[in-house]
Structures are given as C-alpha cells and as structure tokens.
Amino acid sequence: MKRKIRYTLLIDLDKCVGCMSCTIACKNENNVDPGIFWNRVYKVGPEGQFPNLDMFYFPKQCMHCNDPLCIKVCPTKATYKTEEGIVLVDHDKCYGCGYCTWACPYGARTKNEKKGMVEKCILCAHLVERGEKPACVVSCVGNCRVFGDINDPTSEISIYLAEHSDSAFQIHPEIGTKPSVIYLKPRKGAAKLCQSNTR
Amino acid sequence: MGSIIHKPDGGKIIKTNCFECHAKCGALCHVDSKGRLVKVEGNPEDPRNEGRMCPKGRAAINILYHPDRLNYPMKRVGARGEGKWERITWDEAMDTIYTKIMEYRDQFGPESIVNAQGTGRGTNQWNQRLGNTIGVNHWLAPGHICLAPILVTSLSTIGMVTNWEGADLDRSEVQVFWGSNQIWTEQTYTSGGVNRGRDRNVKLIVIDPNFEHPLAARADHFIGLRPGSDSALAMAWIHVIIEENLYDESFCKRWTTAPILIDSETLNPITEDKLKATGKKDTLVVWDRNTQGVQPMDDHHLKPELDPELNGYFEIVDLNGEILKVKTAWQELRERAAKMTPEKAARLCWLEPKQIYDSARMYAKAKSAAISYFQGLEEHTNSMHTIHAVNTLMMITGNLDVFGGNMWPMFWNHMLSDRLTGRPTDPKAAEKKSNPFKLYVASHPQQVFETMLTGKPYPIKMYLGIAGNPLSWSEQPENTKKALLNLDFIVVMDYFLSPTAQLADIVLPSAHWTERDYIADEQCGRWYFAQQKAVDPLYERRSDVTFIRELGHKINPEMWPWQTDEELFDFQLEPEGVTYKELKDKWIHEHTPDVEKKYEANGFATPTKKAEIYSTVFQSIGIDPLADYEEPLESPYSEPEIAKDYPYILVTGRRYPNYYHSQYRGIPYLRELAPEPRVMINEGLAEELGIKEFDNVWIESPHGKCMMKAQLTNGLHPRVISIPHGWWQGCPELGLPDYPDFIANANNCITHKKHDKNTGSPGSRSSLCQIYKA
Numbered sequence: 001m002k003r004k005i006r007y008t009l010l011i012d013l014d015k016c017v018g019c020m021s022c023t024i025a026c027k028n029e030n031n032v033d034p035g036i037f038w039n040r041v042y043k044v045g046p047e048g049q050f051p052n053l054d055m056f057y058f059p060k061q062c063m064h065c066n067d068p069l070c071i072k073v074c075p076t077k078a079t080y081k082t083e084e085g086i087v088l089v090d091h092d093k094c095y096g097c098g099y100c101t102w103a104c105p106y107g108a109r110t111k112n113e114k115k116g117m118v119e120k121c122i123l124c125a126h127l128v129e130r131g132e133k134p135a136c137v138v139s140c141v142g143n144c145r146v147f148g149d150i151n152d153p154t155s156e157i158s159i160y161l162a163e164h165s166d167s168a169f170q171i172h173p174e175i176g177t178k179p180s181v182i183y184l185k186p187r188k189g190a191a192k193l194c195q196s197n198t199r
Numbered sequence: 200m201g202s203i204i205h206k207p208d209g210g211k212i213i214k215t216n217c218f219e220c221h222a223k224c225g226a227l228c229h230v231d232s233k234g235r236l237v238k239v240e241g242n243p244e245d246p247r248n249e250g251r252m253c254p255k256g257r258a259a260i261n262i263l264y265h266p267d268r269l270n271y272p273m274k275r276v277g278a279r280g281e282g283k284w285e286r287i288t289w290d291e292a293m294d295t296i297y298t299k300i301m302e303y304r305d306q307f308g309p310e311s312i313v314n315a316q317g318t319g320r321g322t323n324q325w326n327q328r329l330g331n332t333i334g335v336n337h338w339l340a341p342g343h344i345c346l347a348p349i350l351v352t353s354l355s356t357i358g359m360v361t362n363w364e365g366a367d368l369d370r371s372e373v374q375v376f377w378g379s380n381q382i383w384t385e386q387t388y389t390s391g392g393v394n395r396g397r398d399r400n401v402k403l404i405v406i407d408p409n410f411e412h413p414l415a416a417r418a419d420h421f422i423g424l425r426p427g428s429d430s431a432l433a434m435a436w437i438h439v440i441i442e443e444n445l446y447d448e449s450f451c452k453r454w455t456t457a458p459i460l461i462d463s464e465t466l467n468p469i470t471e472d473k474l475k476a477t478g479k480k481d482t483l484v485v486w487d488r489n490t491q492g493v494q495p496m497d498d499h500h501l502k503p504e505l506d507p508e509l510n511g512y513f514e515i516v517d518l519n520g521e522i523l524k525v526k527t528a529w530q531e532l533r534e535r536a537a538k539m540t541p542e543k544a545a546r547l548c549w550l551e552p553k554q555i556y557d558s559a560r561m562y563a564k565a566k567s568a569a570i571s572y573f574q575g576l577e578e579h580t581n582s583m584h585t586i587h588a589v590n591t592l593m594m595i596t597g598n599l600d601v602f603g604g605n606m607w608p609m610f611w612n613h614m615l616s617d618r619l620t621g622r623p624t625d626p627k628a629a630e631k632k633s634n635p636f637k638l639y640v641a642s643h644p645q646q647v648f649e650t651m652l653t654g655k656p657y658p659i660k661m662y663l664g665i666a667g668n669p670l671s672w673s674e675q676p677e678n679t680k681k682a683l684l685n686l687d688f689i690v691v692m693d694y695f696l697s698p699t700a701q702l703a704d705i706v707l708p709s710a711h712w713t714e715r716d717y718i719a720d721e722q723c724g725r726w727y728f729a730q731q732k733a734v735d736p737l738y739e740r741r742s743d744v745t746f747i748r749e750l751g752h753k754i755n756p757e758m759w760p761w762q763t764d765e766e767l768f769d770f771q772l773e774p775e776g777v778t779y780k781e782l783k784d785k786w787i788h789e790h791t792p793d794v795e796k797k798y799e800a801n802g803f804a805t806p807t808k809k810a811e812i813y814s815t816v817f818q819s820i821g822i823d824p825l826a827d828y829e830e831p832l833e834s835p836y837s838e839p840e841i842a843k844d845y846p847y848i849l850v851t852g853r854r855y856p857n858y859y860h861s862q863y864r865g866i867p868y869l870r871e872l873a874p875e876p877r878v879m880i881n882e883g884l885a886e887e888l889g890i891k892e893f894d895n896v897w898i899e900s901p902h903g904k905c906m907m908k909a910q911l912t913n914g915l916h917p918r919v920i921s922i923p924h925g926w927w928q929g930c931p932e933l934g935l936p937d938y939p940d941f942i943a944n945a946n947n948c949i950t951h952k953k954h955d956k957n958t959g960s961p962g963s964r965s966s967l968c969q970i971y972k973a
C-alpha cells in the first residue's frame with residue numbers, strides 16, 4: 001500500500017533571524033495584496049533588563065491542521081484539505097463570510113475585502129505539486145524552515161526533527177487541531193517563553 | 200546549456216546576480232514567454248547564498264516594474280527643484296553633458312567637475328576612471344562612512360581587507376560579530392556560515408550596543424558596549440590575551456612586525472643603516488635571542504636561525520658609537536594594553552569586567568575565530584585606531600588568513616588598481632583633489648561641499664552623480680543642498696527621482712540589475728559572476744556602465760577604446776583569461792583557489808611583507824603606528840560639558856533587512872514591513888521622559904535635529920538612542936508619506952566638522968544627543 005504523504009513545515013526558532021525574506025518571498029510568489037500577509041514574522045522581546053535579555057523571532061502562518069476548525073465552520077465547503085494535508089480555499093466557492101477567520105485559533109486567515117474572500121498560506125501547493133519547495137522555505141536566510149513529508153522517515157524534515165525532537169513543540173496542541181507546522185525552541189534563552197506551548 | 204535555461208513554454212530562466220546590496224547573491228530570474236520577469240529567487244549554485252535570498256532581492260520584480268521609476272532622460276524646465284521636467288533624447292543629454300564638461304574644464308580646470316556616486320558596488324572602478332579621464336578624480340562618495348576607513352586602514356597595515364567575506368565563519372570555532380549585522384545586510388556570505396554554525400554549536404560573540412541584533416539573543420556573550428568605545432574594548436582584549444599568554448607567539452615573531460626595534464622615545468623604527476655602514480635604509484632590525492644581538496628582520500624568506508625577541512628594552516650602539524635606547528614594538532603594544540585593564544575598559548565601555556575577560560578568552564583560546572566587523576567600527580571619529588586594534592587582535596592570535604579565521608579575499612587588492620581606474624592624464628592637475636585626511640582615498644565629501652560653497656581654493660561648477668544620494672547620506676544635508684545649489688550644472692543618474700535628483704538640471708534613468716549586463720566582482724569572495732540582464736531595459740533606461748563608458752569615450756577615446764560594454768568587461772577580465780561571453784556561458788568563475796596562508800608564498804602585501812602590528816606605512820606619514828584606545832571626539836568623556844545638555848549617545852543608521860540605505864521606501868511590499876522611521880529608546884528612559892510608544896519625538900544634537908516616532912525597547916542601554924537613516928521616499932500605493940525637507944534625516948544630528956583625524960570618518964554612530972516629545 002502506498003504510504004500517505006503528509007506535508008509538514010518545521011521552523012527552527014534557534015536559526016530564525018527575523019529577516020522577513022519568507023514574507024516577501026510569499027507575497028511575490030503568490031501575488032498577495034499589500035496589507036495582507038500569508039506569513040509574518042513576530043519579534044518576541046527583548047524581555048528583561050539591559051543587557052540581560054532574551055529575544056526571539058516567531059514566524060507564523062497557516063498551520064495546515066490535520067483536524068482544522070476552519071473546515072468545520074465553512075458553510076460553502078470552500079475550505080478543504082488535500083490528500084497530502086494541505087488546507088486550501090476554493091475561491092470559486094468562498095464568498096467571504098469570514099467565519100473561518102474567527103474559527104482559526106492561529107489567526108492565519110485574512111479576509112480580502114477587495115476580493116470579497118478569505119486568503120491564507122497555501123503551502124505553495126502549486127510548487128509542491130511540481131516537486132519544488134515552498135517559496136518561503138527556499139528563500140529562508142536562516143535556513144530554519146524545513147519542508148517535506150513527515151510520514152517518510154528518510155525525508156529531510158523527518159531526520160531534522162528526529163535530531164531535535166527534544167525541542168520540538170506545536171502551538172496550542174490542546175485544541176486538538178493537529179497542526180502541520182512544528183517549531184523548535186531556540187537552544188539558548190526563550191525557554192520560559194516557549195514553556196506553555198511545549199507538547 | 201549555458202546560463203540561460205529555456206523552458207518548453209517559451210519562457211526562460213537566467214542565472215545572474217542580485218544587486219540590491221553589495222554582496223550580489225546568485226539569482227535565478229524567471230522570464231515568461233512574453234519577456235516579462237515573473238519571479239526572482241536565489242540560485243542554489245552560488246556557493247555563497249546557496250539559494251537563500253533576502254527580502255530586497257526577493258522584491259526585485261517590484262523594483263523593476265515600479266511606476267515611479269525614471270524612464271527617460273529629462274531636463275529641468277522650471278526653477279531648480281521646482282519639479283518641472285521635459286523629456287529629452289539620450290543624444291541631447293549626452294551632448295549637453297559632454298559640452299558642459301569640456302567648457303568647464305577649459306575655463307576652470309578639471310577640478311571644477313565632480314564625479315560622484317553612492318555605494319558603487321560594481322562601478323567604483325569605472326566612476327574613478329571617468330574622474331581620471333576628466334582630469335581630477337574627486338570620486339565624491341560616502342566612502343568616509345563606509346568602506347574607506349576599513350579599506351585604507353587594513354590595506355596599509357595587513358595588506359588585505361579581511362572583514363566581510365574574509366570572515367571565514369563556516370570553519371571557525373568562534374564567530375564574532377563586532378559592529379556588524381551582516382546576516383541582514385549582506386546575508387550572501389554570512390548566512391551559510393552562521394546557520395551551519397548553529398548546527399555545529401559554534402561559540403558566538405555579539406559586540407553591539409543594540410540587543411535587537413538578530414544574533415544577540417543566541418550569543419554566548421552579548422557585549423552591549425557604549426557606542427564608540429570599541430577601541431577600549433579591543434585594547435582590553437589585547438590586555439587579557441597578552442597577560443594570560445594567549446597569543447600566537449610564533450606567528451607574532453615570524454609573521455608580524457611585533458619584534459622590530461623602535462626608539463623608546465620617538466617610537467621610530469631602527470633601520471639597519473643607522474647601525475652599520477653597509478646597512479640598508481629600509482631594513483628593520485630585531486633583537487635575536489640566538490646571537491644575543493641585533494639582526495636584520497627577515498621578510499617572507501623566514502630565517503630559521505633567527506629567534507626574534509618579542510619583549511624588552513635594549514641599549515644598542517649606532518654607527519657613530521652612540522647608545523640608542525630601544526624597545527620592541529611588541530613591548531610598546533604591551534604597555535599600551537597594560538594601561539587598559541578590563542576593569543578600566545568596563546568603566547569606559549559600560550560593561551562588567553567579567554564579560555571582557557570571558558569574551559577575550561573565548562576568542563583567543565579558539566583554534567580559529569573569525570571576526571565579522573563593519574560600519575559599527577567605521578562610523579566614529581576614532582575609526583583608524585579602532586580598526587587597527589581589531590586587526591591587531593587577529594594578528595596576535597594568528598587568526599589572519601587561516602581557515603576559520605579572517606581570510607584574504609584577493610579581489611580587494613585589485614579593485615582600485617590603476618589598470619582599471621586609469622592613470623590621470625595630467626598628474627599635476629590630479630593633485631587638486633581636496634582631501635585633508637592622510638588615510639582617505641579621494642576627495643573628502645565635506646571638503647568638496649565646502650569648496651562648492653566657498654569657491655575656495657577653486658570654483659566647482661558641475662556635479663555628475665551616478666547612483667548616489669548625498670542629500671541622504673551626508674552629514675548636515677541642508678549644508679550639502681546649499682553646496683549643490685551653488686553649482687552651475689547638476690546631472691544625476693538613478694532609479695528614482697531622489698532628493699538629489701530633484702535638484703538636477705538633467706536626470707538620467709538607470710537600468711535595474713535585471714535589465715543590464717555587469718560583472719559581479721566586489722564582495723564576491725573567490726569568484727566573478729556574470730551579472731547578466733534578464734530582460735531588455737524598459738523604456739529608455741540605460742546601464743550606468745554604458746553611460747560612463749560612452750561619456751568617457753567622448754572625452755578621451757584612448758582611455759575608453761571600447762565600443763560596447765562587453766568589450767569593457769573583456770578588458771576587466773583579461774588577467775583571468777576569460778571573455779565576458781565565456782563568463783556569461785558559465786556564469787561563475789573562480790579567480791582564487793580556497794587556500795589559507797597565502798602569505799607564505801610572498802609575504803603580506805605590506806612594505807615589510809609582514810602583518811604590521813607596528814605599521815611602517817602609518818609611521819612614515821606621521822600617524823600613530825600602533826593600536827591604541829582613543830575616545831570619540833564627542834562623547835561623555837571627551838566632551839563632558841556638551842554631555843550635560845546632550846546626555847545620550849546617538850547611533851544613526853540602524854539597519855533593516857528590507858531596505859538598503861535610502862532605497863526602497865517606495866516599494867509597497869517592502870514599505871509595509873517597516874512603514875515609518877522610528878527611534879529606539881530604552882523603556883525606562885522613555886518613561887522618565889514621558890515618551891510613549893508611537894509618540895513623535897525630536898532627536899536633537901548640538902548640530903541639528905530630526906523627528907521620528909518612538910519605539911520603546913529593552914534592547915538598548917538607557918543612555919543610548921538608535922535611529923535609522925535613509926528616510927525620504929513616500930509610498931503612494933500604501934498612502935504612506937515621504938519626508939521632504941530633511942525632517943526625518945538622521946544626518947541632521949551629525950556634524951560635518953568633526954572627523955577621525957586620519958580616515959576622515961564622522962561620528963555617525965557616537966554623537967551626543969537629547970531626546971524629547973515633539
């Protein structure tokens with residue numbers, strides 16, 4: 001039997017340098033309108049008193065959940081999940097009611113008022129289909145984004161995760177959405193800041 | 200297959216290089232069947248960026264097709280700066296410019312025409328050649344705040360430029376980022392080494408006043424020093440390294456000028472001719488432990504029988520039988536370092552002594568350690584001593600031109616060679632460059648502006664600026680504006696109508712890197728790349744190189760015999776034995792093999808063939824030959840009276856990953872990531888001063904002020920204020936404003952009267968200031 005593919009994105013926070021190349025790569029790859037972001041990089045900190053400080057960057061985008069809340073609330077079934085675990089919006093069906101933007105616990109979705117529909121990261125499905133990596137992964141200056149099939153133990157992402165499983169965590173696992181984005185904690189600092197999210 | 204890959208759908212992928220910063224990432228430009236550029240991404244085949252690309256590079260399409268780009272040559276029809284333009288042909292533009300140059304040159308001499316540029320990054324040699332063709336190579340550029348202090352200090356003392364791509368991060372045990380944020384500004388050759396370094400658990404030291412440096416939180420030591428106190432820190436590191444015997448004794452003895460004997464009083468070197476009749480005038484001497492006497496220093500032909508003494512005072516007898524009191528250069532360095540205890544440095548740098556001890560030991564004990572340093576060391580009024588002190592650290596620890604240390608990228612030794620920049624036709628006229636600084640490379644910008652204003656010592660009539668915006672980069676920009684307005688004729692070539700271009704009589708449209716052919720050379724490590732166009736130039740935009748070459752040819756066809764850019768590039772590449780066509784075919788060309796200790800073959804590129812801890816070049820022109828602590832000209836310690844009213848230290852020019860200097864605030868995708876100029880201020884200090892997040896505040900120095908929005912942070916010392924530079928352009932698409940009349944110009948606060956006495960660098964990163972709510 002053919003093994004099921006599950007595309008997953010790993011983000012190693014130890015290596016993210018907050019350069020926002022992922023953001024621009026995404027915008028140009030997908031022609032995202034100004035004012036709308038399919039991914040963004042947040043700066044957390046600096047916390048503490050100079051010079052004893054802590055800071056890290058936190059890139060965020062659609063989690064491509066295995067059990068997504070956005071699908072459950074969509075009245076037109078515009079939002080769907082592909083075989084490989086990519087969550088997409090069918091723009092022929094979406095009429096912009098915006099329920100999904102409320103349902104998504106990760107704030108990954110934005111309503112494009114001009115177009116009257118909801119947008120978000122598509123995990124560069126059009127590139128992945130051709131065997132390429134998502135634009136943000138290719139561009140990443142910190143090499144902190146690793147993409148691939150988590151069900152394939154020989155994939156780059158599986159190997160990377162195995163090597164760093166101690167520091168892996170997901171955002172709000174308690175909700176039960178089973179996100180396909182896995183983070184690694186920075187090796188130094190930020191421990192307290194990440195604690196609440198550790199799986 | 201070549202470097203252009205044709206796709207079945209009629210489109211193609213062009214291998215080329217980005218030009219949005221100096222470092223020139225390998226890029227893949229995707230062009231569709233209609234000839235439109237549709238995607239720009241990193242080229243994994245570039246051994247430096249390996250496919251990675253920063254936001255600026257990724258935004259190349261947005262820059263290429265931006266509606267505000269200059270598209271045609273235009274001439275001014277209204278009053279200066281009024282904004283009334285009329286489109287003209289290139290022929291008319293070229294004829295007018297040529298005629299003006301010839302007129303002014305005949306009437307007022309070649310010194311009356313100023314060739315100018317901005318960052319250069321690939322046209323330095325051609326702009327200089329144009330200057331030499333006109334007769335006086337003013338080369339008006341922001342060199343005094345970027346590149347020149349490091350270039351001249353390093354080339355004179357160690358014969359190489361060893362920061363930037365020289366820092367061999369990928370093989371180092373310890374990585375030091377000292378006043379350098381190159382993971383944002385030149386990630387091309389920085390990110391690979393840093394990223395793999397994280398995997399290798401490399402030790403990391405970040406020396407920077409700003410904890411919001413993207414690597415600070417990951418560092419083993421974050422040294423948040425007082426801006427401008429770097430020379431004190433470097434001397435304290437030298438102190439620890441010498442006191443604790445952590446230096447590379449053999450390298451210091453054999454490969455540096457540390458053991459040379461110098462006069463104990465004057466510090467002048469003792470030469471062999473002073474000691475014996477047959478002695479040579481330029482042979483330096485050492486105290487040999489084997490013979491217990493004075494011996495000529497060897498050069499790169501090391502003499503194994505020689506064992507130079509590093510330490511001590513000696514009395515030696517000269518030619519006339521008189522006793523000379525001498526010591527080794529090392530002894531002098533040691534005494535200077537002895538004065539800078541880590542405790543004293545901690546007070547000067549606002550640090551803890553333990554941070555200094557620990558970080559110095561970490562650097563010196565590593566098998567190899569690389570220092571990435573940059574403008575954080577240059578933009579101070581003490582840059583020469585600071586840079587020489589940091590270079591001295593590399594020398595005494597033997598980290599020079601070794602794998603994992605600071606290597607020798609050879610291109611820098613050739614970039615400004617006479618072969619490329621052309622010798623001035625009239626050497627006497629060429630001396631009319633105006634430059635009061637011994638270690639500055641061309642006419643010093645502030646000297647030129649002064650000459651423009653006063654007409655002394657000669658009249659300046661014309662400014663010819665190619666890809667430069669001095670109304671943004673110069674100290675006291677209003678003064679610069681007055682100076683330019685004093686001229687008869689101004690030509691500016693650029694992508695956009697910059698504040699400087701707005702003053703022009705003729706503006707010319709520059710082609711973007713995706714629409715022009717260049718060679719990627721500077722900051723490209725061991726390689727040349729064919730930085731070839733992906734699309735034909737849009738409208739009537741032209742490559743800067745084409746313009747310079749054609750103008751040069753009109754003035755002096757002998758100096759510019761080339762009919763095409765390709766022929767010009769062939770000339771540059773001649774020593775490599777490749778033509779531009781061949782380079783284009785293969786895209787990448789290795790010009791230097793990956794070898795360390797290149798100095799073993801012919802020594803260092805210095806007069807002594809040694810790495811000059813004691814600089815014979817400096818000594819010969821009356822500059823302090825050794826590293827030392829020097830206070831910035833305007834600091835709480837050098838100017839305590841001024842500091843009473845201006846108690847904070849101002850760092851201008853903090854970086855963004857999405858802008859390059861004054862470029863690209865008009866590009867929506869980039870602008871929305873950093874929509875407005877913001878001043879970083881410590882949270883506690885802001886509270887004390889009643890300043891809240893997003894308040895408009897004035898940042899004021901004794902020399903001027905600018906207004907920005909407050910950004911509160913814990914990442915700065917309560918006495919340090921940090922502001923960005925380069926804000927002029929608006930972004931109509933996002934409804935975000937421009938900043939006319941210098942209101943947000945960081946350089947208002949920086950004086951144009953105080954510079955490092957040798958390199959001519961201003962105090963852009965260590966001036967005193969006050970801050971208050973607007």
Ligand code: SF4
Pocket residue numbers: 022025026027029030038039061120121122123124134135136137
């Ligand atoms: S995977 Fe593609 S769509 Fe999603 S954030 Fe990255 S670049 Fe954007």
Ligand code: SF4
Pocket residue numbers: 015016017018019020021022023041057059139140141142143144145
């Ligand atoms: S491109 Fe990579 S390093 Fe840069 S901000 Fe995005 S995730 Fe972080």
Ligand code: SF4
Pocket residue numbers: 217218219220221222223224248251252253254255256257384385386387
């Ligand atoms: S780092 Fe420099 S060369 Fe590389 S993509 Fe960015 S601007 Fe272009």
